[in-house]
Amino acid sequence: MYCRGAAAVILIYDVNHLQSLVELEDRFLGLTDTASKDCLFAIVGNKVDLTEEGATESGEKEGHNPSKAGGGCASPRVPKQVQLEDAMALYKKILKYKMLDEKDVPAAEQMCFETSAKTGYNVDLLFETLFDMVVPMILQQRTEGPPQTVDITSCKPTKRTRSGCCA
Numbered sequence: 001m002y003c004r005g006a007a008a009v010i011l012i013y014d015v016n017h018l019q020s021l022v023e024l025e026d027r028f029l030g031l032t033d034t035a036s037k038d039c040l041f042a043i044v045g046n047k048v049d050l051t052e053e054g055a056t057e058s059g060e061k062e063g064h065n066p067s068k069a070g071g072g073c074a075s076p077r078v079p080k081q082v083q084l085e086d087a088m089a090l091y092k093k094i095l096k097y098k099m100l101d102e103k104d105v106p107a108a109e110q111m112c113f114e115t116s117a118k119t120g121y122n123v124d125l126l127f128e129t130l131f132d133m134v135v136p137m138i139l140q141q142r143t144e145g146p147p148q149t150v151d152i153t154s155c156k157p158t159k160r161t162r163s164g165c166c167a
Contacts, residue, residue, distance in 0.1 A: 003031060003035035003036075004034040004035070004036075006035060006036075006039055007038075007040065007134045007138060008041070008042065009039060009040070009042070010130070011044065012024075012044045012045075013043075013046070013082060014047050014082075015045040015046065015047055015048055015051060015080050016047055016050055016051060016080065016081050017081055021045075021082050021086055021090065024090070025090055025093065029093070029097055032098060037100070040105075040111065040133055040134065041111060042113060042129075042130060043091050043111060043112045044087075044112075044115055044126060045082055045084065045113070045114040046115050046117055047116060047117075047118075048115065048116045048121060048122075049116035049118050050077065051080040052077040052078065052079055052080070053080055088108035088109065088112050091108040091111055092108055106133060113125065
């Protein structure tokens with residue numbers, strides 16, 4: 001539940017339920033306190049395969065008809081309740097809460113995604129984008145900062161002395 005030491009945090013909500021985005025903000029905004037200043041935040045709307053708009057994006061684009069998936073019983077398509085702009089607004093709230101300047105971090109358009117875990121729509125894009133941002137950050141931290149390990153071979157073991165009742 002904590003962000004301490006994380007290079008990136010992925011916050012996920014359901015695009016079909018506005019309340020999930022509201023609860024995401026309510027529950028997790030405070031937890032971002034434990035994240036470092038350079039931690040990346042991705043806001044991800046999931047379940048686009050269940051929306052009217054997502055039916056074509058996540059299924060037909062990949063070459064199969066989503067209405068035939070699952071043995072012919074398709075899930076009813078619903079209008080999307082949460083727009084990408086709502087996720088971008090949450091991303092900007094996180095930046096403001098963390099007192100980060102929008103010029104110093106990736107743009108909201110880069111850090112807000114809509115995916116379908118069921119069909120895999122945009123899942124690779126999400127992880128590839130984060131990977132491409134996180135790896136250079138980690139490499140830079142390693143070259144700039146002190147080593148994250150302790151060399152125990154240079155330490156001399158302390159000489160034990162006998163004392164007390166068992167001497």
